[in-house]
Amino acid sequence: MLRSPIIAVTAVLAMSIAASAGPFQGLERIIQLAESRLDAAGAIYCAFLAGLNTIVSETEPVYVLVITNEPTENIVMAASIGKDGSLNLEKAVAAGGRGLHGIATPAGADGLFSQSSIQASAEGQVLATVNAGSNTVSLFSINPKLPTDIKSIGDPVCSEGEFPMSLAFNSNGTRLCVLNGGAVASVNCFSVDKTLGLVSIPNTLRTLPLNQTTPPTGPPGTASQLTFNHDDSKLIASIKGVPPASTGFLAVWDVQPASGVLSPTAAHIATVPGGSLTFSLTPIPGKNAFVSTDPGVGFTVFDLDDFARSAAVPIAGQSATCWSSFSPGTGSFFLSDVGTGTVTEVRVDDDLQASIVKQYPLGANAGTIDNDVATINGKDFLFVMAATAASVDVLTLDGPGEARKTFSLDIASAARRANIPIGEREARVPRTP
Ligand SMILES: *[C@@H]1O[C@H](CO)[C@@H](O)[C@H](O)[C@H]1NC(C)=O
Numbered sequence: 001m002l003r004s005p006i007i008a009v010t011a012v013l014a015m016s017i018a019a020s021a022g023p024f025q026g027l028e029r030i031i032q033l034a035e036s037r038l039d040a041a042g043a044i045y046c047a048f049l050a051g052l053n054t055i056v057s058e059t060e061p062v063y064v065l066v067i068t069n070e071p072t073e074n075i076v077m078a079a080s081i082g083k084d085g086s087l088n089l090e091k092a093v094a095a096g097g098r099g100l101h102g103i104a105t106p107a108g109a110d111g112l113f114s115q116s117s118i119q120a121s122a123e124g125q126v127l128a129t130v131n132a133g134s135n136t137v138s139l140f141s142i143n144p145k146l147p148t149d150i151k152s153i154g155d156p157v158c159s160e161g162e163f164p165m166s167l168a169f170n171s172n173g174t175r176l177c178v179l180n181g182g183a184v185a186s187v188n189c190f191s192v193d194k195t196l197g198l199v200s201i202p203n204t205l206r207t208l209p210l211n212q213t214t215p216p217t218g219p220p221g222t223a224s225q226l227t228f229n230h231d232d233s234k235l236i237a238s239i240k241g242v243p244p245a246s247t248g249f250l251a252v253w254d255v256q257p258a259s260g261v262l263s264p265t266a267a268h269i270a271t272v273p274g275g276s277l278t279f280s281l282t283p284i285p286g287k288n289a290f291v292s293t294d295p296g297v298g299f300t301v302f303d304l305d306d307f308a309r310s311a312a313v314p315i316a317g318q319s320a321t322c323w324s325s326f327s328p329g330t331g332s333f334f335l336s337d338v339g340t341g342t343v344t345e346v347r348v349d350d351d352l353q354a355s356i357v358k359q360y361p362l363g364a365n366a367g368t369i370d371n372d373v374a375t376i377n378g379k380d381f382l383f384v385m386a387a388t389a390a391s392v393d394v395l396t397l398d399g400p401g402e403a404r405k406t407f408s409l410d411i412a413s414a415a416r417r418a419n420i421p422i423g424e425r426e427a428r429v430p431r432t433p
């Protein structure tokens with residue numbers, strides 16, 4: 001990631017649940033938050049975008065990529081960021097399929113209940129997105145000298161499951177796997193062909209015991225994120241539990257190095273005690289281990305080499321910590337909490353002991369969800385989608401414990417100016433306080 005001109009990450013607007021009060025009270029809190037968002041006229045647009053990527057180009061500053069996840073048509077928006085923090089929408093490309101929103105009561109900003117619905121590969125110079133309403137996956141080429149120059153490669157391909165909601169490239173960008181989180185829940189993998197597009201890899205379609213609907217009903221009990229481990233030898237899906245009846249778990253498949261074929265069955269690793277709503281999976285560099293947000297407690301460090309060393313770590317006062325990313329420049333992980341509007345900076349030492357470095361309140365009603373780190377001229381920046389504020393907050397990371405908010409990017413206005421529908425369905429049901 002450090003060496004590469006393209007930083008991929010993902011963002012999805014989603015969910016959560018809570019901490020000290022227990023999961024169900026936490027869910028009620030999230031429902032209240034969703035309602036208060038609907039009350040804030042004009043402030044809900046961003047919440048219905050489904051993903052965010054940042055790209056650092058070789059020649060230009062920073063680009064932001066989002067998918068709209070609209071049920072009528074899913075659109076990839078590519079925008080550049082000016083030196084003054086202004087956002088210029090430069091290109092909008094049809095993703096070749098439709099979006100879809102998971103079912104939550106009331107219908108809220110939960111989008112796909114996942115992280116990594118739009119994913120770029122720096123090595124492969126490709127971008128992929130799910131089309132949750134069409135059960136397809138689309139592939140695009142990225143020109144590293146001009147990241148807004150996005151071109152589709154081949155046709156969108158069938159995900160061979162329902163409600164595709166998270167994507168994972170292997171480290172060199174030659175393979176892509178998709179996590180389907182609907183009534184037909186599965187993983188499935190493709191090779192990335194620069195001419196043909198996505199080509200199915202035989203013997204990689206594997207079912208998941210989710211017992212879900214299409215679209216899924218959640219956030220509890222839904223799939224969360226798909227990722228490869230550090231050496232591409234495992235493919236891992238995170239699944240939220242339905243507390244107190246069931247805990248979350250990781251489904252782990254072995255990947256055959258040469259062929260990409262997956263083991264016939266997955267090993268199931270139950271979330272460690274204390275955790276319940278297993279959400280993001282951010283690799284810990286150099287380790288066979290992950291930082292995983294868990295809105296039921298805070299986060300979990302999963303050690304796949306020695307599972308007994310895995311531990312759930314509470315974040316005091318958290319309510320819905322769902323998204324995470326890693327900053328190579330500071331060595332810190334950044335976790336965002338949609339319930340409290342707070343970003344928590346976490347350090348994990350060589351023995352996988354985690355500690356909270358600092359917390360950054362971005363506003364109780366900011367609705368901080370998906371986040372991503374970009375390295376620009378040797379300096380790291382954290383991009384946090386602030387759903388309620390209809391913006392992306394940018395934090396400059398001067399060093400460990402030294403993040404400061406530098407500007408906000410207004411994505412919703414850029415979309416409105418270009419007449420790109422975002423959040424239409426919800427916008428038709430404005431509520432009065
Ligand atoms: C699956 O879901 C249905 C309805 O949502 C429920 O009645 C059933 O008990 C669930 N089965 C399992 C095994 O969880």
Ligand SMILES: *[C@@H]1O[C@H](CO)[C@@H](O)[C@H](O)[C@H]1NC(C)=O
Pocket residue numbers: 170171172173174232257258259
């Ligand atoms: C890319 O990585 C895969 C393993 O994930 C490996 O089999 C393949 O040979 C690599 N390809 C290149 C071009 O490095």
